[in-house]
Amino acid sequence: MFSKSRINEPGPKQGGAEKAKEKPAASPATEIPAAPKAKPPASILSPDLFIKGNLKTTGDIQIEGQVEGDIRAHLLTVGEGATVKGEVVADDVVVNGRVVGRVRGLKVRLTSTARVEGDIIHKTIAIESGAHFEGSVQRQDDPLSTGAKKAAPAAPAPAAKPTAGS
Numbered sequence: 001m002f003s004k005s006r007i008n009e010p011g012p013k014q015g016g017a018e019k020a021k022e023k024p025a026a027s028p029a030t031e032i033p034a035a036p037k038a039k040p041p042a043s044i045l046s047p048d049l050f051i052k053g054n055l056k057t058t059g060d061i062q063i064e065g066q067v068e069g070d071i072r073a074h075l076l077t078v079g080e081g082a083t084v085k086g087e088v089v090a091d092d093v094v095v096n097g098r099v100v101g102r103v104r105g106l107k108v109r110l111t112s113t114a115r116v117e118g119d120i121i122h123k124t125i126a127i128e129s130g131a132h133f134e135g136s137v138q139r140q141d142d143p144l145s146t147g148a149k150k151a152a153p154a155a156p157a158p159a160a161k162p163t164a165g166s
Contacts, residue, residue: 047081054086063097076105080113089144095131104143 042060049065060075076090082097093105112130
């Protein structure tokens with residue numbers, strides 16, 4: 001058996017072969033932290049899928065089916081045959097299909113096949129020739145956080161009036 005280990009192991013025939021075995025064990029431990037840094041692929045919702053509810057991820061989503069609810073993602077791509085009914089919030093938004101609701105993004109792109117019915121709040125926007133859009137367009141430096149700030153102050157004011165009248 002000892003002779004087999006010498007045949008299979010390159011290097012010196014001394015006890016250094018055991019040390020050589022320890023070194024490869026250290027390098028895979030170094031590679032393990034590198035694996036989480038790899039970006040996972042986009043989640044794809046197929047054309048036959050209908051989702052009723054909100055979607056939230058720090059990753060990328062590609063919608064090919066129908067979604068009734070709000071979507072929050074890093075990169076959101078609405079496919080050519082897809083329909084989203086709800087608010088869309090992402091760093092990058094690419095609309096090839098239909099969105100009924102507000103779109104908020106740092107970069108918003110409406111391709112020639114896009115149909116958007118709702119307001120767009122963006123930092124940068126690109127609208128290709130042929131895109132259909134009904135709503136308003138507003139540029140903001142931080143479009144991802146301002147929507148929540150504007151909605152919050154409006155809610156407490158009506159609540160204060162009934163309390164004072166009681």
